[in-house]
Amino acid sequence: MAFRHLMAVARKELAHILRDGWTLSLVLFTPLLVLILMAYALSADIQHVPIAVLDRDRSPASRTFVAQITAGDDLELYATVEDLGAVEDLFTRGEIKGALIIAPTFAADVASLKGMPIQIIIDGTEPETGGFAVEQIGRRAAEFANAAIVNQLAGAAGESLQTIDLRVRAWYNPSLEPRVDLIPGLISLVLAFPALSAALTLAREREHGTLEQLLATPIGRGDLLLGKIVPYIIVGLINVILITAVARVWFRVPFNGNFALYFGLSALFMFAALSMGVLVGMFMRTQAAALALSFLLLFFPAFFLTGIFFPIVAMPEIARLEAMGLPGTHYAIITRGVFLPGVGIEVLWPYAVMLIFLGVVFTALAALFFRKKIG
């Protein structure tokens, strides 16, 4: 393996990227742009969830209850209806996400401590807002019930309303804002984009018929593969700096770790992800095919299986196994670890080892298949 040869390929590949400003800016800024857009989308709390109320009791107690339920910013009284048919209609049109049904015996049952006959209906097709509505209504109903029970305790003035007081502390992200941890998580997704570009490069050479020319030169196959990767590692590392700056300054995501360590681990990730890209693209003779394959093998799994949106521990065995083989999984853990708890190499070393391992395996496989398939 000659460094000179490797750099020759890298320079050529870089020239392809630099040749026109369009491609260059797209390669450079797509990850950042996507991250910013997604971060904005994730930025706000759920608010003003529209609900409908069907009050069959119409007592002062039930009216007080409804007023308490819709007192905050989170739930909004969209409509007061007369029958279930109207509720159903509103649901089908998607105008409400939840409904509260109060039974005719509400005031009487609460007064006699028999219970609290209410029903919550939610739209099961949108569990995020539906679940939120259930949570909010349920919490206020429990408060209402507690108050009612305490009122019945004759001569027990000063009795505490709360029986179990949960003191919740969310570390690293006190208000559990999704933005704070999803931005570091998404970095592993958007930094996988250059890997998709890398998947194209070998297919491009074959499609244009320039690969044979390249193979006729004294450049070794390993140099050729690495040379194709190096420019995108540079692109990726520039993005690491840009994205970290934007996350820190613009979105105010804390960065508690060591940047040098993070930079180094990012380089390892780029190495592993890009080798995987080159390996995937190697089997295809046209860029269209390479793209289709890399969307299936690189992009969608990086999206859904690396634990950014759905925790890996909750996945079935096979999916978890596949997740272990994706560099993005390990890198997502690293980014979150470095950004939020600010842990160092003493905690992150297993993931670093996995990245090196995956990178070496993918590169070796690529070199092996390269010899078999092409030369």
Added chain:
Amino acid sequence: MNLRRILSLAWKDTLHLRHDWWLPAFMLLGGAMELLLIGWATSRPVTNLPLMVLDGDQSRASRTFVSAVMNTGTFVLEDYVRDEVAIREALARGTIYAAVIIPPGYAEQIIRGESTIAVLLNGAESIPATEALRAIEGVSSELGLAIMLERMGLDPQDVEGFLPSLRVWFNESLSEAYYTTPAELGLMMEFTVLLFAALSFSRERELGTLEQLLVMPYSRLELIVGKSIPVIAIGFIDFLLMLGVVHFFFDVPIRGSLFLLLILALGYILVELGKGMVISVVSRTQHQAFLLVLLVGMVDFMFTGYAAPVESMPAILQYLANIVPAQHWLEIVRGIMLKASDLRVLWPQIVALIVLGLFIGTFSFRYVRRALY
């Protein structure tokens, strides 16, 4: 318009695919398989979250609380620990999502009505942490109510009566597949159509065959139609296969009209096709086309509500969501499949899709025609 000539162009474009014979196979079957795997992996309640417990009381009451938490099914018990240091370290390592700390004297505090339990969450992964919090909060309010009833001298079993009963419409079993898989289907379908459409002209331009094509006696309309046919075919077959996966493997019902769904799927493909064609003529290389597809596709994905509900986005993004076809398409898919919605209900989405389709279609046709001077 000469049908024979148009079909000949479509045939030629299909031949390009055939030479990498597994490209269409992969794109079609692979897409369905992928949806199978991803849908399977993500369409389940969040479970198995590792939990640490520090029980400083070791009483019957504290054990009741812990077992109630474990009975929610959300957690697996990582460990009982003796001090907070272990918890702190586990949270930093990210090996646990939540910890419950029960203070000494918890059992007596309960009787006095002033018990506290500390919950520590791993905010570095807010989605599972929020799930964990929901589960623990549910346990605490239920237990709290029961304890209160007991002190009142009432039967603690009556606690059920004080909890609101819950009904989930359109998704009685609360299957997560009902909302994850249609979104995943929509995303994969959009990327397939966009990608193939975007490569149609950029490929010819990059490989230097475009000029030859342009001097042929094709009108610009014929060129665009001929190039569109294989893309529409691939997109539609892809949709059918993935719909099959969603319906048969994930048991998501199709409660409304299948015919209406298929018609609208075709309409949605045409809208995305128009976007892809514009990308395909502004790009000089396939690489550029791909990067633009990535950018556009990701923006659209934001509005499918997969990562965050559209309602919770900033107002400006909510307005923007209206001009994203994928958003209306997803409403249509969910509406027809789960709510048996028909034209009376879906007309706003359909009108939006038609308006967007006409707008994008006209713009892209004019633009593509001009770009292909």
Added chain:
Amino acid sequence: MPEPKPDRETTLVGRNLVRKFGDFTAVDGIDFEVHRGEIFGFLGPNGSGKTTTIRMMLGLLPPSSGFMEVLGIPVGERPELIRPRVGYMAQQFSMYRDLTAEQNLRFHGTAYGLTNQELRARIDQTLDLTGLRGRRHVKTEELSGGWRQRLALGAAIMHHPQVLFLDEPTAGVDPISRRAFWELLYEQAASGITVFVTTHYMEEAEHCHRLAFIRRGRIIATGSPDELRDRFEDGEVLELAPSDAAEAVRILRRARAREKLELKEIEMYGSLVHLIGPSVRRKKRSIMRELRKAGVNPGRAEIIEPSLEDVFIARMRSAEHD
């Protein structure tokens, strides 16, 4: 060389054509007329505006100003009438590399509206004409350069166009294939097709019925190869076969610099040296003397017909001096 047909029907017209790209003027007011059955050559160095002219004629690029006509129809007005009657072979190889020769032809044929029976016959005919019959099922990317050119030409003529545009059709093709290629072209021209061809190969230009020298977007001379040679104002060409051609050129250029010799061109052609200038015949002696003095054997020296290349280079040089 076959004579141009006396047929004077004009098939291609360009009048005061101009094309600018920003500040750069690629084509700077050119005029030409091409007649039916004529092979019209556009000869010029790279970047002189040849391809731009062809692309304008094909309607691929709108001109900045000027007028063009193909087969009596102004370009840009009724493309649907022009396109089916025109064939084009681009400079860059533009057959689909991943399709076989036959698949490429089939696509071309159908695109030009051939029916199924016609198509089968034309494909066979084209394969025979180009000698590709034995390679019909070979993927285009596996064909060698010469075969590829023939395939591209075959595709360009299979719909029997009346006008054929060829943009540097034989670039990078070996001499034997080039020969065969031109024979195909003659057959086409003889059957009444107008051929508009650009090239920078001199010996190829010799094959054209009529030529236009183009330089920096302007036509600097037109005429048949013979006419151009006859009008060669710089007189005669003296050809030397010296023992050391490079050394001879150096010596003579030095002599010219000292104004001892009046010569317009001193060029090396392989082991030969061409000297061009007014009444070079009478200077033969002093030239020989000059060389001998410097220790170079001038060898055989004779007056020859100027080659097209001599004419071309002299034209280009004088255009430069203007």
